[in-house]
Structure formats: structure tokens, C-alpha cells
Amino acid sequence: GHNNLNAKLVLLGDMGAGKSSLVIRFVKGQFLEFQESTIGAAFFSQTVSVNNATVKFEIWDTAGQERYHSLAPMYYRGAAAAIIVYDITSSDSFARAKKWVQELQKQGNPNMVMALAGNKCDLEDKRNVTAEEARGYADENGLFFFETSAKTAVNVNDIFYDIAKRLPRA
């Protein structure tokens, strides 16, 4: 029926930021301290219900390594939503996240719902990116922002539910 929606979602961000861990927390409710690194990309699907609608996410978890960069457009092309992930303990990963945002703004679907995830927020004592800085950046660029932890599950479901709510309805 018209209350069912399929939505392609892509995760982008630096290697090690926690993209796979966020997806596995969301889809399987699990966390691994030594998550295997992704080769190319991995596919997952998960359905959520919001506002009397059912959204089936078709999730592409990409590898952040530079050598796969040329493949990235295959994953974000036609995507209804993107989660750009950085690690709050790494300024480099935040800089890399901004590059992904720029690329999506130039090449992505103009109606794409974009979320910025500052992951590993359980590692407060190693923090190198403030929430204020990231929130300011997100506000300026039309993204919504959460700090997440795949380890403790903080804000992980929330980010996917928020995306589901913001998706344009047919």
C-alpha cells in the first residue's frame, strides 16, 4: 500500500569511524570490539514503522578506504538518505566527513535526507571534536546531527527513525 516505502540509505565516512558497527547495532542489536573491516560494501535491510508508515531501509555500508572512493557514487546514486559518520576522537575523520558532505551536495540526489553521526560518544575522555562544532556545521549545511555510540547503542535507533520520519512521502 502507499504507506509502505522502500528507501535506499548509504553510510559514508572514514575507515574506522564505525559505519559497520552502527548498522550492525541497528539491524542485529550487536556490537563487536573487533569489527572486521568492510571490503567494498555490505548490504543490509531493516524495516521500521513511523507515523503509520512502514519504511524498509535498503542499507549500503561502504568501505571508507580511498581505494574504493571511485565506487562510492554507485552507492549514493539514487539514495534517499545518507548517514555520514565520523569518530568524535578523530579530527581527521571529521574533516573527511565534511568532504563527503560536499561530494553529496554536488553529486547526490538533491532531496537526500542527510544525517551527520558523531560516533564513539562513549569515548568522552578521548574526544577531539566538540558537539558544538559538529552541530554548527550540520546546521549550516542542512544536515541533522546526533552523537552516537554503536557500543552502548546511544542514539543509534534514533538516527534511523529520524531519517524515516523525514523521508518525503509519495
Ligand code: GDP
Ligand atoms: P568502519 O570502518 O567505519 O565500518 O568502522 P567499524 O564499524 O569497523 O569500527 C571500527 C572500530 O571501532 C571497531 O574496532 C569497532 O569495534 C570500534 N567502534 C565502532 N563503533 C564504536 C563506538 O561507538 N564506540 C567504541 N568505543 N568503539 C567503536
Ligand code: MG
Ligand atoms: Mg566497515
